[in-house]
Amino acid sequence: MIYSQYPKGQHFPAEKCTQNCIIFILKGELLVNSEEYPGTTLQARQCILQAIGSKVELLALTDVEYFTYRFTELPLLCEERYKDILERAYAPLTYTPLPIIPKLERLFGDLTEYFREQPNTCSRYLNVKCQEIIYILTCYYPIQQVSTFFYPISTYTESFHYFVMQNYDKVKNVEEFAHLGGYTTTTFRRLFKNMYGVPVYEWILDKKREGILNDLQHTKQRISTISTRYGFDSLSHFAHFCKDSFGDTPRSLRKRTANGENITIICKEHNKEQEDE
Missing domain, CATH: 1.10.10.60 (Homeodomain-like)
Incomplete structure (x- = not known):
């Protein structure tokens, strides 16, 4: 889990994702350009998922604050729920960012304080928080909504x-x-x-x-x-x-x-x- 703050105008050229990646925007607006999200403005309290192998370009339209979570396999606390999600996964005509619900927003508020207060982070603590984030994403959203969200990685489960x-x-x-x-x-x-x-x-x-x-x-x-x-x-x-x-x-x-x-x-x-x- 990486916490980032960048000024308006910060640009990251298109680069291939070497792992699956979820971007959670807390503040500001971030322009995303990828196959799934071409020219999409990602706003505060929104998130997207990019699968391994996809190429993503980023441009900060304002000062931005966000978390990036990279993973190979999801840390699942409820595998049965995730299996149901994958069984219903489908490619939408147009991908749209997933809104960050209040429960998830509160968790990121705590994580933001943690990164600001701790000069040296604890990997075990962050691993637990990542499990909690994925648990909320898989269990607190309507299944049809997250089925679309997780579709990009549904073919990379093996x-x-x-x-x-x-x-x-x-x-x-x-x-x-x-x-x-x-x-x-x-x-x-x-x-x-x-x-x-x-x-x-x-x-x-x-x-x-x-x-x-x-x-x-x-x-x-x-x-x-x-x-x-x-x-x-x-x-x-x-x-x-x-x-x-x-x-x-x-x-x-x-x-x-x-x-x-x-x-x-x-x-x-x-x-x-x-x-x-």
């Missing part, structure tokens, strides 16, 4: 899903991915295909393309930095990949983006040797 989402951008090939999780390559490919419906290598390439295109279009990172981040051993290899995937070199793609052009993925190359089941 450990294999968590493992994939937390590590896919840290590996260069299928064999390395399987070894990291303690699986044989054959077993890993089978589990992955059963859960995601596509070969693992094809899925990794698609994720790599999405990340590269986002970094070229929306960040000022050096091209060499982006190339290294996504595992390319040379800039020429990276340029070749970009030409195949987007139709142009990295520098040209940046220039076209700066001129207002919308760049899309045009090619999905396949590596039959690595995809063979």
Whole structure:
């Protein structure tokens, strides 16, 4: 649990969530830009949930005060209630922030005082408070309302899903991915295909393309930095990949983006040797 205060104008560029994340706004207005909440103004006494792997951009429209809770698995005190929530979870046409009810607001009032008074926080105390927060969210709201709220993480309830989402951008090939999780390559490919419906290598390439295109279009990172981040051993290899995937070199793609052009993925190359089941 992290307590934050930022002045008006504070900006956090789009960044991928490495864990599930709930943002609770206590004071002020925070502009959120993500797939679920595009251009959404999050106001005082509201909260949103972003699933692992999603990209979130934040801009303080006023001075803001908020809590951020990051987690891999929810600390559940009432698992039966949460199972009911997941069974009814569905994707809404439009996501809307969840209001913070008075019971939850009082809890955050106590936590705010705690963070202001304690120079060194106690992890055990905060863990207990996190359990209480999730208990209120799951048990004190109408089930249909929280079913929509928790939908973004409803597909990541199994450990294999968590493992994939937390590590896919840290590996260069299928064999390395399987070894990291303690699986044989054959077993890993089978589990992955059963859960995601596509070969693992094809899925990794698609994720790599999405990340590269986002970094070229929306960040000022050096091209060499982006190339290294996504595992390319040379800039020429990276340029070749970009030409195949987007139709142009990295520098040209940046220039076209700066001129207002919308760049899309045009090619999905396949590596039959690595995809063979």
